Amino acid sequence: MRQFVVVGHDVPTTEGFPLDDLPSAAGRLDVLCRCVNSALFLSHGIRDARVHLVLADEYTVTFDGATARNLNPDERSTAARIRNALAERENAIGHMPAEPSPGVELRRLGFEATLDRLDGTLVELHEEGTPLPEQDPPTDPVFVLSDHNDFTGEEADLLAARSDARVRVGPELLHADHTITVAHNWLDTDGYASY
């Protein structure tokens, strides 16, 4: 299964944010919402993939394409799902998640603990990584991305220590959600071989 971890640095950890101003009043939560879209949506269906949004190193909200219901691709309704998850954060105890709706879970886990939880080939996206066409597509990749900020030094060190592969997607530095789309296309085509 394909998984994506997206680290949100400035996003809220409580539900008291407006849906009308995601860029300013919700710490660029719009970026993370677009990552959910690109991780899960096909033209006529939902991918069997998971996306994990790390919220300020305190909580992680997971959307599971296989089990989530009534997902919509727009930013606002995805932000509403995240808000609902945060509203139930008191129900997340230890490693037990809160599950505000099927396929959407909130865990009281930061970045490192979220990486600990996930199985698969950890893929780091890096300007000096291997070009995608030269890398064999893993069966169960876990891509790790940052929001509009760079990874902190600590996050980058952790990722460098943990990653199984380091790739680059092209000469341009892309938004996280665009990078997810490129990664999916690379995997969909089995490394640009099957169309």
Added chain:
Amino acid sequence: MRQFVVVGHDVPTTEGFPLDDLPSAAGRLDVLCRCVNSALFLSHGIRDARVHLVLADEYTVTFDGATARNLNPDERSTAARIRNALAERENAIGHMPAEPSPGVELRRLGFEATLDRLDGTLVELHEEGTPLPEQDPPTDPVFVLSDHNDFTGEEADLLAARSDARVRVGPELLHADHTITVAHNWLDTDGYASY
């Protein structure tokens, strides 16, 4: 220059729509907003590209990455720009556009007239098209895409008659905005050759 034409079938042609409910109350205008994002945004800059949103075959709103100012990547603020453009539609006379802000223009042109206006290699995205890696990237491509709906029969016929190349981006059917991201990446890497 890279250009993208996105045909919106159900979107409004007047400015009286709410920004709070783009999927339902604005005929899936969120889809077109995400296309503006994927056509123009890089991680730390704006691409020198243009995206033309055809609104219900009546108006076309163009965002020019080279001259537009203060663009934001979120759906809501892009929708507000489109709403502002529609509010000035009476200033679009004949082939003269209304220009509500620098780099954003509204023309009183439908799909066919918009294709007439644009120079470049018209690229159709099609399930039976040439796989992207087998196609030489054009210098001045004009990609034509549809929103959440398929092209109408008439639009498809027009496109088939006009297109210079027919490509497919992979085995999965993607949203228009994801397709734009894949197309950019193909061009960025000179056909998956330069990283």
